[in-house]
Amino acid sequence: MEVSTTAPISGSVLVLIQFSVCEELRLDLLQQAVSARSQPKPSMKSPSPAYVQYRRPPVIAPLDPLQLETGERLEGEIKYFDYGVVSVTYQLPFAGDWDNLTHLASRWVWEVDFAARIEPIVRQRLSRAEAAIVKPYDRWLSEDYFIFHVRETSASAAEMIAEHGPRIAQVVRGESQLLSAGECAEVLNSHISYYAGDVTVVGWNAAFVYDSAAGAETAIQLLEYANSQLLEFRHYDELLTGILDSVYDSLEKKTGMLTRWRFARSATRLHAVLLDVGELTERADNAIKFLSDMFAARLYRLAAAKVGVPDYKDLVTRKLSTAEELYNYMVDQFNQGRDFFLEITVVVILLIELFFLFHPMTK
Numbered sequence: 001m002e003v004s005t006t007a008p009i010s011g012s013v014l015v016l017i018q019f020s021v022c023e024e025l026r027l028d029l030l031q032q033a034v035s036a037r038s039q040p041k042p043s044m045k046s047p048s049p050a051y052v053q054y055r056r057p058p059v060i061a062p063l064d065p066l067q068l069e070t071g072e073r074l075e076g077e078i079k080y081f082d083y084g085v086v087s088v089t090y091q092l093p094f095a096g097d098w099d100n101l102t103h104l105a106s107r108w109v110w111e112v113d114f115a116a117r118i119e120p121i122v123r124q125r126l127s128r129a130e131a132a133i134v135k136p137y138d139r140w141l142s143e144d145y146f147i148f149h150v151r152e153t154s155a156s157a158a159e160m161i162a163e164h165g166p167r168i169a170q171v172v173r174g175e176s177q178l179l180s181a182g183e184c185a186e187v188l189n190s191h192i193s194y195y196a197g198d199v200t201v202v203g204w205n206a207a208f209v210y211d212s213a214a215g216a217e218t219a220i221q222l223l224e225y226a227n228s229q230l231l232e233f234r235h236y237d238e239l240l241t242g243i244l245d246s247v248y249d250s251l252e253k254k255t256g257m258l259t260r261w262r263f264a265r266s267a268t269r270l271h272a273v274l275l276d277v278g279e280l281t282e283r284a285d286n287a288i289k290f291l292s293d294m295f296a297a298r299l300y301r302l303a304a305a306k307v308g309v310p311d312y313k314d315l316v317t318r319k320l321s322t323a324e325e326l327y328n329y330m331v332d333q334f335n336q337g338r339d340f341f342l343e344i345t346v347v348v349i350l351l352i353e354l355f356f357l358f359h360p361m362t363k
């Protein structure tokens with residue numbers, strides 16, 4: 001099949017850059033410090049009153065435009081989530097053909113370091129709201145994601161996939177050359193539609209959205225949320241890895257009575273971390289709820305699976321289980337040491353009593 005490369009298309013290209021900055025952001029204090037507003041509810045596909053509901057809606061503030069060396073001027077906004085993630089979105093209106101879009105996708109995905117450009121902006125903003133930051137992290141993890149939104153035309157979703165599928169796969173992968181038939185099929189297999197005239201194709205670092213401006217809003221917000229969850233679970237995975245390494249190092253040292261007593265302190269610290277991580281992961285995992293909108297739930301599950309949220313969540317769950325086992329082991333070692341000490345104490349007291357029994361003190 002000959003693929004048309006000159007068909008006119010228009011829409012917008014979005015880059016999402018997210019940073020895990022702290023354990024919690026006090027949105028009430030933050031909203032006052034940076035003059036932000038609460039995020040409105042997204043419009044849903046279904047005409048019913050169902051919607052995606054945040055447990056605590058993030059707050060949003062505008063950003064100054066970002067100018068690239070190529071002359072492109074991007075409009076931006078910054079979004080603060082209560083579970084310690086800051087999300088920056090820059091958007092560029094687009095009008096051209098498929099060649100233009102694939103060239104732009106390849107350049108942005110692989111050649112432009114958006115995180116390095118945007119991190120100083122985020123740090124400058126947060127410096128004005130230090131009271132809203134709970135337990136800031138020394139090192140920020142970051143995630144970037146690209147969304148290529150093509151506005152809905154007279155073509156149906158099936159026609160769009162059939163005629164421009166190879167180009168869509170190229171855009172999602174950020175490749176400058178056409179992909180193989182097998183790779184195209186792999187990319188296009190991760191697509192979802194609600195109406196006959198819309199389709200979203202989700203990849204691990206980019207997504208293609210063919211929809212109206214209002215319809216695309218839901219997909220964009222859910223892709224943003226899925227990436228913020230990935231970022232949080234990456235942080236917990238890294239945190240638990242460091243903690244487990246430290247525990248293993250302490251266990252490899254020579255054992256003895258004093259070491260068993262030190263296990264009590266280590267176990268207490270480990271248990272505190274387990275409680276903190278468990279609470280934080282639950283908060284991030286339950287930050288959003290889907291009220292009767294099954295399409296939004298399906299779209300979120302697809303997005304989360306493609307960007308890797310379940311994989312990192314499983315890693316965190318396994319490491320939490322390992323840490324729990326180590327905690328129980330250290331508590332058992334401490335209890336054995338304590339029991340041994342008590343037994344020795346009883347024996348010493350008994351020997352003292354026997355000594356005075358058979359060798360009474362004389363005046």
